[in-house]
Amino acid sequence: MSRRASIWRWQLIFVSTTVAIAVLVAALKPTIFATPLFTAGLALSVLTTAVVLVLPWDRIPPAGILAVPMIDICAIGLTTQAPDIRLGFLWVIPITWIATYYSMIAVFGGIALITAFLFTVANQTGLISDVVLRVLITAFGLGFLGTTIRIGVRRSRASRRLLRRRSEQIDRVARRAETHERRVTQIIDALDTALAAVGEDGAILKANDAYRRLYGLDADGLALPALAVEYDDREGESIPVEGTVLARAARGEHLAGERVWLYGADGEWRALEVDAQPIASDADQGAVMLVKIDDVTARLAAAEERRLMSAILTHELRNPLTAIVGHVDLLLERDDLPARAADQLGVVAGAAERMQDLVTTALDVSRPRPRVLSEPVDLHALVQASVSSFLPTATANRLRVDLAGETTLLIYGDAFRLRQVIDNLLSNAVKYTAAGGSILISLGVADDARAEVVVEDTGTGMAPADVEQLFQPYFRGERAERSGVPGTGLGLVAVRDIVTAHHGDIDVSSRLGEGTRMRVLLPRRPERNDA
Structure with missing residues (x-):
């Protein structure tokens, strides 16, 4: 189809120019x-165009297509017979056509045909020297034009081939880079670090x-802050x-093996070792x-287990060591004991007492420190920290x-557990409130x-039936399920348990489409049976 369109385009340019000249001639002269030859040239160009438009050019070899511009040269040669009209400039069109698609041999062939017409058919009145001069000027001019066009076409095709090769090379490099990036991503994603x-x-x-996975992010890196919260211990x-x-890495801080505790969305504690260092980047x-983060929770758990096992062993060793020391003391009190035996028993007693000292020291080191669950807590500071996170x-x-409300509200309790309560309530409010709402x-x-x-x-709210079941494990309201917001139905159960452990109360009021109100009441004085 592209070959046919190209032939049509060149021929229509030629015939439209020829017809336009014929119209001007008809109007002016x-x-x-x-002149029979002039009329014959016009008729030949129109007839050639009609044939060009109907022939199946996709099946005709290039040599056959060359006949079209050659016939156009003949048609122009016939029209040059008209007196006082110089139509030889039209030879530029077929010569340009031939130079664009064929070799210089074909170009010189067309020029030779033009020269023949100039000598035999064209108006040759005047001196033979004028005719020769006219022929030579035309031949040299068309030869220069054909040569220039041919050189330009060859350079253009060479540039196209070069650009195509460069484009293919760039495509190959881009594909290799993309494959390499995917491979590196797969390798990095396979790491536990x-x-x-x-x-x-x-x-x-x-x-x-x-x-x-560690911080509860989705594929796009979007998640609520409460999905994973960092703690100092x-x-x-x-x-x-x-x-x-x-935040510290963004400020350019270098971290090396720094310990951070993470409370994840699954309710599990994780101990992290964090390293941060600069890497190469664009200007x-x-x-x-x-940022490189290693989850060392299992390692710390194993160390704690070893510590506990050591405590158990040292504790269990105290009883037999006490028995050894006690019986040795009894033996040393006997009067009939040989001197050598008394010396040996003294050595045993000394070794047992040293063992007792070692066991006591080890037991004191491995004994866990008691945790204070009732301590002063400023609820305003706690809530402010949670709000800053969300x-x-x-x-x-x-x-x-x-x-x-109050800028300082002091109570007694477990700051960590109370922060869990605030985070859960605020997390639900953010998740179930549509854009433009308020909390x-x-x-x-x-x-x-x-x-x-x-x-x-001012969120979606809940039906009364859902409010009644809100603190049941794994319960999620119908609207919550339809919203597509992820959840397990355990967050509010944990909130209720923590509030109850602090001798407090929680109540809920909600209306569909209007929002939800969660109220937590906590004693301001420490309870004797806090745990």
Whole structure:
């Protein structure tokens, strides 16, 4: 189809030019049509065009196609017989056609045909020297034109071939680079070590599967902050946003084997060893830090198990050692004991006493420190830390979060467990409130003098039947299931257990389409049976 279109295009350019000239001649000098050869040339060009439009050019070899511009040369040669009209300039069109698609031999063949017409058919009135001069000028001009076009075409085709090869090379390089990147990604994702590349703005540029699993991120790196919270110690204080691993790495801090505790979305504690160091980056990308995180929970658990086993063994060794020392003392009190036996028993007693000292020391070292579960806790500071953790996600979802009420509200309890309560309530409010909604956290003192924390949202709300079952394990309301928001139905069960352990109460009020209000009441004085 492309060959046929090319032939049509060249022939239509030629015949349209010829017809336009014929129209001008008819309008300005109609007597020219009295010249038979001029009329024959016009008729030949029109007839050739009609034949070109009907022939199946896809089946005709290139040599056959060459006949078309040669016939056009003949048609132009016939029209040059008309007096006072110089139509020889039209030979430029077929010569250009031939030079574009054929060799210089074909170009010289066309020029030879033109020369023959100039000598035999064209108007040759005047001196023979004028005719020769006219022939030579035309031949040299068309030869120069054909040569120039042919050289340009060859260079253009060579450039096209070069560009095609370069394009193919670039495509191959791009495919190899893409394959290499996929292979590297697969290798990195197969590692148990969590890896993440962090930019200066704190954004995660790249993370492997281990990192996403550890921090509860999805494939796009989006998740609520509460899915995994960093702590300075197991059940210790939560780390503020500016002190998290990613924030410190974004500031360019070098970390080496730093210990961080992570409380994951699955409710499990994980001990992490964190390293952060700069890696190569583009000039316009800014500094990039590589964060490497090893989950050492199993290693610490094994060390703790060894410690406990050591404590058990040392404890169990004390009884037989006490028996040895006691019986040796009894033997040494006998009067009929030989002197040599008394000396030997003295050696045994000394060794047993040293063993007792070693066992006592080991037992004291391995004995765990008791944990204080009733300690002063500022609820405002606790809630403020939780709000700071959720604020980026709430802002991204176009949610308004406000904290109102008491600026200091002191109670006694377990700060870690109470932070779990606040995080769960705030997490639910963020998850089930549509964009443009609002969340209000209020702190105050209830009528019965207990501390009051209220989390109120303008979310989807719940039906009364769902509210009644809200604290049952694994229960999720129908609207929650339809929303597609992930959940296990265990978060509020844990909230209720923690509040109950603090001798507090929690109540819920909710209406479909209007929102939910969660109120937690906690005693402000320590209870004797806190645990």
